[in-house]
Amino acid sequence: MLVVTSDSEQVLRQRGRNDGVLIEPSCYINNFLVRSLDKFGVVAGPHEVLEKIEKYPNANIPLSQIPGPTLKRIFARPDFGNTESLFNATIEQLKSGDSVYTTPGAAGMLMKYIVDNEIETDFFFNLQVEIEEIHNSFAEKNNKPFIPIGFERLLKLFSIFYGREIKNKIKFVSAVQLNMIDADKGDISFIKRTNFKDLKDIVLSVYENHKEEFSSNNVFNKLLEDINNIMRYKKDLVATYEGETLIILPSKELIEKDKQVMKQILEG
Numbered sequence: 001m002l003v004v005t006s007d008s009e010q011v012l013r014q015r016g017r018n019d020g021v022l023i024e025p026s027c028y029i030n031n032f033l034v035r036s037l038d039k040f041g042v043v044a045g046p047h048e049v050l051e052k053i054e055k056y057p058n059a060n061i062p063l064s065q066i067p068g069p070t071l072k073r074i075f076a077r078p079d080f081g082n083t084e085s086l087f088n089a090t091i092e093q094l095k096s097g098d099s100v101y102t103t104p105g106a107a108g109m110l111m112k113y114i115v116d117n118e119i120e121t122d123f124f125f126n127l128q129v130e131i132e133e134i135h136n137s138f139a140e141k142n143n144k145p146f147i148p149i150g151f152e153r154l155l156k157l158f159s160i161f162y163g164r165e166i167k168n169k170i171k172f173v174s175a176v177q178l179n180m181i182d183a184d185k186g187d188i189s190f191i192k193r194t195n196f197k198d199l200k201d202i203v204l205s206v207y208e209n210h211k212e213e214f215s216s217n218n219v220f221n222k223l224l225e226d227i228n229n230i231m232r233y234k235k236d237l238v239a240t241y242e243g244e245t246l247i248i249l250p251s252k253e254l255i256e257k258d259k260q261v262m263k264q265i266l267e268g
Contacts, residue, residue, distance in 0.1 A: 001099045003126040004107045004134065008062065011101045020093040020100035022086060024109060024141060025077035029053075029061040030217060033157075034075050040160055043074055043153050069242045074150045079109070079141060080225035082216040087113045094123040104129055108138025108262050115265050131266060139258040146230045146248040148191070152180035154223055161219070162206045169202050184246045188239055191230065191248065200227045 003019075005011050008027045015021055031053045038045035045053075052061055066072050087110050093100050102110070111134075114121060127134075155177050163170050176199055179190035207220040214220075229250075230237075236251040 001124045001126050002094060002107060002110075003099055003101045003128065004104055005101060005128045006104070006133075008103055010128075011103055015101040016099070018098070020090060020098050022090045022100055022102040022106045022110065024079055024103060024106040025082045025086075025217065026079045026141065026144070027063055027103070028077050029063055029066060029075050030077040030222065031057060031059070031061065032217070033154075033219065033222065036219075037074070037153065037157055040157065042156050042160070043071070045075070046071075068245075069145065069247065070147050070150050070245050073145060073147050074153055077217050078221040078225045080228060081221035083109060083113070085216070091119060091121055095121055099126075104133045104137035105141040108134045109141060111265050112138070112262070134266065135259040135262045138262040139255045142258045143233075143250045143255050144225070144229055146226055146233060148180040148183035148188075148246055148248065151223075151226050151230075152177045152184075154219065154226070155180070158203070158206075158219055158223060165206055165209065166202055172198065173202065183248075186246065188237075188246075188248070191234060191237070195234075196227050196231050200224065200231075203227070 003014070005014055008023045011021055011023055029049065034045040034049060035053055037043040038050060046066065049061060049065055052059060063072055063076050066075050090100050090102075090110060091114070113119075155173060159166075159170060159173055159177075166173065176190075179194075183191055203220055203223050207224075211220070230248065232254065233248060233250040236253065238249045238251060240247055240249060
C-alpha cells in the first residue's frame with residue numbers, strides 16, 4: 001500500500017518501523033554541495049548546517065533549514081538522475097505487500113516513472129491528502145524555478161573542479177556565467193535566445209568521464225536539472241523577483257499541462 005501524506009515530516013512521523021519511505025531527494029540538502037561551495041568561497045553555507053554536516057556527513061538534513069529561495073535552490077539535492085534506485089526499491093516493496101509512506105510530489109513522480117517504463121505492478125493507495133495535491137505537487141517538482149544567479153554559482157564550482165578538462169570550452173562557460181549575472185540584473189535576452197544545448201553537451205561530456213566515481217547526488221545532475229528546466233521554460237517563460245533575486249518560472253500553461261498529465265495517469 002502506498003500511503004500519501006502531506007509532507008516529508010508527516011512521512012517520517014507516521015511510518016512504522018517496518019514500513020518503507022519514499023521522499024523526493026529535493027526535500028533534503030545536498031551535503032556535498034554545501035561543503036564544497038562554502039570551502040571554495042563560492043557560496044557561504046549557514047553555520048548551523050555546516051556544523052551538522054561536519055558532525056553527521058551522511059545525514060539527511062531537511063531543506064527547510066536553508067533560508068531563502070536562492071540558497072534553497074542551490075543547496076537542494078537534484079531529483080533529476082537521482083530517483084531511479086529509490087523508485088525501483090519502492091516498487092519492490094509494494095510488490096511484496098509492504099506499506100510505503102510518501103509525499104504527494106514523490107507519489108506523482110513514482111507514478112510517472114512506472115508509466116514511462118511500462119512497469120507492471122498493482123497496489124492500493126491510502127490518500128491522506130486530496131488527489132489534486134498529487135497533481136499540484138508533481139507539477140511543482142517538474143517545474144522548479146530557474147534562478148540565474150544560483151545557476152551561475154553552480155557553474156563556478158563546476159569550473160573549479162573540471163576547468164582543466166574543458167580548457168577549450170572554459171571561455172564559453174565563463175561567458176554563460178556572465179550572462180547569468182546580467183540576467184539577475186534584469187537582462188534575460190541571452191536566456192531567451194540561447195538553447196543551452198552546447199552547455200548541456202559540455203556538462204555531459206565531463207560527466208561521462210566521472211559518472212562511475214560519484215553517487216547520483218552530484219553537481220552534474222544538479223546542473224542538468226537546471227539546464228533541462230530552462231530549456232523547457234524558455235519558449236514562454238515568466239520572469240519575476242523574490243526580493244532582489246530574479247527567478248524564472250514556466251508559464252501557467254506548462255504547469256497546467258503537467259497537472260493534466262498526472263490526472264490522466266491517476267485516473268487511468
